[in-house]
Every structure is written in structure tokens, then in C-alpha cells.
Amino acid sequence: MTRLTPIVIVVIVIAVVIFSFVRYRAAQPTVAPIAPTPAIDPVVPSAAPSTDAAPTTEAPPKPSTNSTARLITITAAGFSPASVTVRKGDTVTFTNNDTEPHWPASNPHPAHTNCPNFDAGHGLSNNERYSFTYGYDRSCDYHDHLHPRLRGQLELTR
Secondary structure (H helix, E strand, C coil): CCCHHHHHHHHHHHHHHHHHHHHHHHHCCCCCCCCCCCCCCCCCCCCCCCCCCCCCCCCCCCCCCCCCEEEEEEECCEEECCEEEECCCCEEEEEECCCCCECEEECCCCCCCCCCCCECCCCECCCCEEEEECCCCCCEEEEECCEEEEEEEEEECC
């Protein structure tokens, strides 16, 4: 009987460990998978209103009578120009002139919350463009999400 005692103890310990593990796994909350975020189309939509567009709850920014296109290029060296003066309603377009992808977005990195809706949503490939209408009542610092050391500023003028 003394020879069986160590074997019985080992079997009981293994059974307790397995039982505890199964109970622990069963008590964990189930996490639903997160759906992937759709990519943003980098093509600038036409100025003509669409008749099949879904209604939105947020009014689009009102363009100023002096709205202007602001062009910024992206290379391995950074944004050019890095600082651009904009007015509310201006169209800001980023063009990737690098062989590496670049992802312009508002600060802070990685949340992009200072100027919501200023986020390309993905790395722009070579010669790909991302445009948006500037609709903020403040200046907006930005960065390259894939290369956060590359920074710039859209400076609001009134």
C-alpha cells in the first residue's frame, strides 16, 4: 500500500490541475471578433451630389468662398511643405511620392483624435492620394502613422 500512495497523490494533483484549468477557461468572458475597418477610398469624390447617398446626422463643413486646394507631398524625408496654412473648407491632398507606404493622420499617434476624420485609414502606396475637406475651427498637427517621426501642421487662418 505504501507504494501506491505516491502514485495516488500524483493522480489527484493532476486531476485537480485539469479541473481548475477547465473551470478557469469556462469562466472567461467570450470576446466577439472585431470586424476589419473598411479602407478609405483615396479618390476625391466629385463635387456633384449623389442621389443615392445615405442621410447623415452630421452636417458637412461649409466651404468658404475662398476655398483652395492644398497639396502636400510625402517622401522618405517627410511632408513637403510640413506646415500649410488652411481655411475651413479647403481641400487638403496628400500624395505619396515615396516607394514606401505613408499614412497621414491627425495627432496624437496612434489615436488620431485631435482632428477626427483626418485619417487616411491605411498606408498610401506610391503615387496614391488621400484628400479631405478641412472642417475644423483650429489648427491641426499631424504625423505619418507608419513613420511617426514625420510630422506636419495644418495651420488655420481666418
